[in-house]
Amino acid sequence: MAFDHPHTSALPDTQSIKMPRPKQPRPILVIGAGGIVRAAHLPAYAMAGFPVIGIMDENAERATSLATERGIPNAFSTIAEAVRFAPDDVIFDVAVPASQLVHILPQLKDGTAVLMQKPMGETLAEAAAIREICRNKGLTASVNFSLRYSPNNLAVQALADAGMIGAIHDVEVQTSTFTPWHLWTFLATAPRLEILYHSIHYFDLIRSWLGNPRSVSAKTVKSPHAAGLAATKTVAILDYGDAMRVFVATNHSHEFGEAHQHSFVQFEGLHGAARMTMGVNLDYPTGRPDTVEYARRGAGEASWTSVPIQGNNFPDGFMGPMGALQAYVEGSAASLPTHFEDAYETMALVEALYRSSDNGAAYVSFKDDI
């Protein structure tokens, strides 16, 4: 059987892929001194040479101790103090529970640049309210969809750009792991959990590759091992037409040892396939190294090869959303991929998935009544 191969078989250089960054980094003021700021935001900004001039948390002691630990010169316990202190060219970096965004954003000065952590609110109605605030205040606002800038995803993009994957017709995302939900106390009462706080990264990533689906079908369910929480296990199908299979399947209570735990995104195209693994999900938040593998179509068992990548989602990927926002603000980048207007569409997708899970099931007729 003849296979349609790309013209080249040499892997592109995936180790010197450049993250977006500004020519002249601007000062960053962080709102929220929680787990993700400690594990990823601050290490990424240190790596990129982005200056952090202050940190605010409503828990004053948390802001002060993280500032001391990481050599950040100023700590605040109210937004008002932080806004008063901020220079005109500040970039606010907001990493708090999503429910807080509608309270924090109105307190920023009109025209401010701000990166907010995902999700953009807890519902589509909240996302619409956040979009309204951003529009009315003229904020240059972006959402931290860090997986788009994870070095493994950038490497898969380089493979695709080199023609090594070809037209993509199959995308599967599978995560089966044990996630320590207790680390996020605010999730104990969150009405929506898995799709909104975790798989949203996968749905946003799929949108970045394939655009918006025509429709979705999903079921998200509770786990007996996290019975007090909202649904933490999901299966979802995204409809991109009759010649494309796209699905996401996640189980966060697979506590049966490492043997069958996994977390990956796999792309299959006419010429080749790529699989990126997400190590952070396998030992959160310490993580294991991310990986990428590539196979040429039809090359047989020996064809999967490891693709070198430079760094991991945590923390390296976090240089991307901040670098992209800063480059856009200074005018050296023409577009902002995770702009709030685009992020709103990811929120619309999330909302549709919950709607489908609640009432989108098709009736199965087991009797002769059709």
Ligand SMILES: NC(=O)c1ccc[n+]([C@@H]2O[C@H](COP(=O)([O-])OP(=O)(O)OC[C@H]3O[C@@H](n4cnc5c(N)ncnc54)[C@H](O)[C@@H]3O)[C@@H](O)[C@H]2O)c1
């Ligand atoms: N991009 C990613 O991969 C990623 C990973 C983890 C978390 N996140 C997102 O980051 C956000 C924070 O997550 P986390 O893991 O740091 O949670 P966390 O619970 O460890 O920290 C949240 C912090 O926000 C502070 N806070 C709450 N309300 C506030 C307010 N109104 N003003 C100021 N501070 C406030 C809390 O005191 C706490 O210190 C969440 O929205 C989460 O979805 C993103």
